[in-house]
Amino acid sequence: MGQVYYKGAIWTNHALDRLRDRGFTQDVASQAFNNPDSSAAGRESGTTLYKKRFDKSLVTVVAKQNEKGEWLILSCWSDPPIKGSEDDKRKSAYKNYHQASGMGKIWIILKRQLGISRY
Numbered sequence: 001m002g003q004v005y006y007k008g009a010i011w012t013n014h015a016l017d018r019l020r021d022r023g024f025t026q027d028v029a030s031q032a033f034n035n036p037d038s039s040a041a042g043r044e045s046g047t048t049l050y051k052k053r054f055d056k057s058l059v060t061v062v063a064k065q066n067e068k069g070e071w072l073i074l075s076c077w078s079d080p081p082i083k084g085s086e087d088d089k090r091k092s093a094y095k096n097y098h099q100a101s102g103m104g105k106i107w108i109i110l111k112r113q114l115g116i117s118r119y
Contacts, residue, residue, distance in 0.1 A: 046064045
């Protein structure tokens with residue numbers, strides 16, 4: 001697991017979990033935060049999205065300042081998802097579901113409800 005205090009920011013447990021699930025390092029996310037290609041206001045009040053391109057991946061970090069002026073890293077992701085990551089599996093399952101026939105969709109739903117498939 002990553003460090004809670006890393007390169008000038010406080011990393012929430014959620015952000016550290018997302019790093020692990022999404023298959024990229026705290027250093028990559030830190031580079032996106034500390035040296036972004038672009039930034040924009042986030043959906044939640046006071047949050048900012050920091051984006052940086054690494055080869056074919058666009059890494060996004062969501063951050064905000066707390067009442068002490070310290071930066072909190074709230075979440076992060078990569079688009080497209082890294083192969084084999086939880087996001088990649090979800091994206092693939094979403095695509096498979098929407099491309100399935102009517103009976104195929106029923107089978108996918110049934111497998112999820114029975115716990116045979118996670119996605």
